[in-house]
Amino acid sequence: MMQTGPHPPSPTEQAAYAFLSPHLPPPRSSAAPAVPFLTLTYAQSVDGFIAKRDGRPLALSSPFSSVLTHALRASHDAILIGVTTAVNDDPSLTTRCVAYDVTGAHGAQSPIPVILDSGLRTPVTAKVLRIPRTRRGCDSNSKVVILTTRDHDAEQKRALEAAGAVVVVVASDAHHRVDFPSALHALAHHGIRSVMVEGGATVIGNVLQSANVKIDLLVVTLAPVILGRGVHAVGGASAGGGSQPSEMVAEEETPRLVDVQWKQFGPDMVMLAKTARPSTGVEANGARGL
Numbered sequence: 001m002m003q004t005g006p007h008p009p010s011p012t013e014q015a016a017y018a019f020l021s022p023h024l025p026p027p028r029s030s031a032a033p034a035v036p037f038l039t040l041t042y043a044q045s046v047d048g049f050i051a052k053r054d055g056r057p058l059a060l061s062s063p064f065s066s067v068l069t070h071a072l073r074a075s076h077d078a079i080l081i082g083v084t085t086a087v088n089d090d091p092s093l094t095t096r097c098v099a100y101d102v103t104g105a106h107g108a109q110s111p112i113p114v115i116l117d118s119g120l121r122t123p124v125t126a127k128v129l130r131i132p133r134t135r136r137g138c139d140s141n142s143k144v145v146i147l148t149t150r151d152h153d154a155e156q157k158r159a160l161e162a163a164g165a166v167v168v169v170v171a172s173d174a175h176h177r178v179d180f181p182s183a184l185h186a187l188a189h190h191g192i193r194s195v196m197v198e199g200g201a202t203v204i205g206n207v208l209q210s211a212n213v214k215i216d217l218l219v220v221t222l223a224p225v226i227l228g229r230g231v232h233a234v235g236g237a238s239a240g241g242g243s244q245p246s247e248m249v250a251e252e253e254t255p256r257l258v259d260v261q262w263k264q265f266g267p268d269m270v271m272l273a274k275t276a277r278p279s280t281g282v283e284a285n286g287a288r289g290l
C-alpha cells in the first residue's frame, strides 16, 4: 500500500488492507466481467445471530473489525442490502472508518448502495438517499440503486426517484422477490463490477441458496458475544420466536469454503474464504446459465 495522504493509515487499517488485498475484486482497469465480482459479508455472534429480534440496529463488530468492513466497502463498487435492513437500521453504508483505499490513495470512496426492494418499502427519508457519494467509473452516477419487481407502487417509485434513487425493475423469483441473478445482471448493466452483499439474513440465505450464483469472497466477522436468540445469520426469522437457519438447497450444492484464512481484529475473528459449488461447477465470478 503506497500511502499518499497527510497521515499514515492506522495500524489496523494497514492490517485490514494487507489481509484483504490478495482477495479483492480486480481493478477497474481490467476487463469488465459479465456479472459483478460478488463478496458476501456479515458479522455474527458466536451462537450464529446477526441481530436481535427487536429490529433495532445491533453493533456486533468491534471498532477494529469495523475498519476491515469499511476497507471492504471501499474496495467494491456497490454495497447491497435487503429492504428490511434499510428500514430497521437506516444505515449510512459509508467508508468513514478508513482514510485510504487499497491502492493507497487518500480518501476511500464509499460504495453505491443497492437495495433489494420488491414492493418499494424503502422510506424516501432513508439516510442513504441523503448522503452524497462519488464512485469513479460507475454509470449509475453514484445514486442509490433500488432493485424492484413489476409489483411495485408507481407513486412510490416516483417519490424515491425524486429523493435521488435510481429505481430499476428486474425479474421476480418464485417468492415474488427480486430475482438475485437478474439483480446482478442489472447491476453489471449499470457499470457496477463488484458488489458487497452485507445482509440481512434473508438476503444472505438467498445468496447462499442460489445455486447459479458464485460467491467470489466470503468474509464473516465472529464477535465474542452470545445473544441466545435473534435473527439467525442465514435465513432469518422463523415463526415461534427466535430464528433458525434456512434450509439450504441440496447438500451437495451448498457452497464449499476453500482457501480459508482467519485473522484477529481486536476481540473479533475474521474469516476470509473463496467458495465453490461442487455439483454445479460454478466457479469464480460467473453466474451459471444466464
Ligand SMILES: NC(=O)C1=CN([C@@H]2O[C@H](COP(=O)(O)OP(=O)(O)OC[C@H]3O[C@@H](n4cnc5c(N)ncnc54)[C@H](OP(=O)(O)O)[C@@H]3O)[C@@H](O)[C@H]2O)C=CC1
Pocket: 041, 042, 043, 044, 050, 051, 055, 056, 057, 058, 060, 081, 082, 083, 084, 085, 086, 088, 089, 116, 117, 118, 119, 121, 173, 176, 177, 178, 179, 180, 198, 199, 200, 201, 202, 203, 204, 206, 231, 235, 236, 237
Ligand atoms: N450483523 C450484520 O452483519 C448485519 C445485520 N443485519 C441485520 O439483519 C436484519 C434484517 O434481516 P432480515 O429481516 O432477514 O431482512 P433483509 O435485510 O435480509 O431484507 C429481506 C427483505 O428484502 C427483500 N428482498 C427482495 N428481494 C430479495 C431477495 N432476492 N432475497 C432476499 N430478500 C429480498 C424482501 O422484502 P420485500 O419482499 O418487501 O422485497 C425481504 O423480506 C436487520 O435487523 C439488520 O440489523 C443486516 C446486515 C448485516
Ligand SMILES: Nc1nc(O)c(N)c(N[C@@H]2O[C@H](COP(=O)(O)O)[C@@H](O)[C@H]2O)n1
Pocket: 042, 043, 057, 058, 059, 060, 061, 069, 081, 085, 086, 089, 090, 091, 092, 093, 094, 198, 199, 221
Ligand atoms: N460488519 C457489521 N457489523 C455489525 O456489527 C453490524 N451491525 C453490521 N451491520 C451492517 O452495517 C450496516 C450499518 O452501516 P453504517 O454503520 O450505518 O454505515 C447495517 O445496516 C448492516 O448492513 N455490519
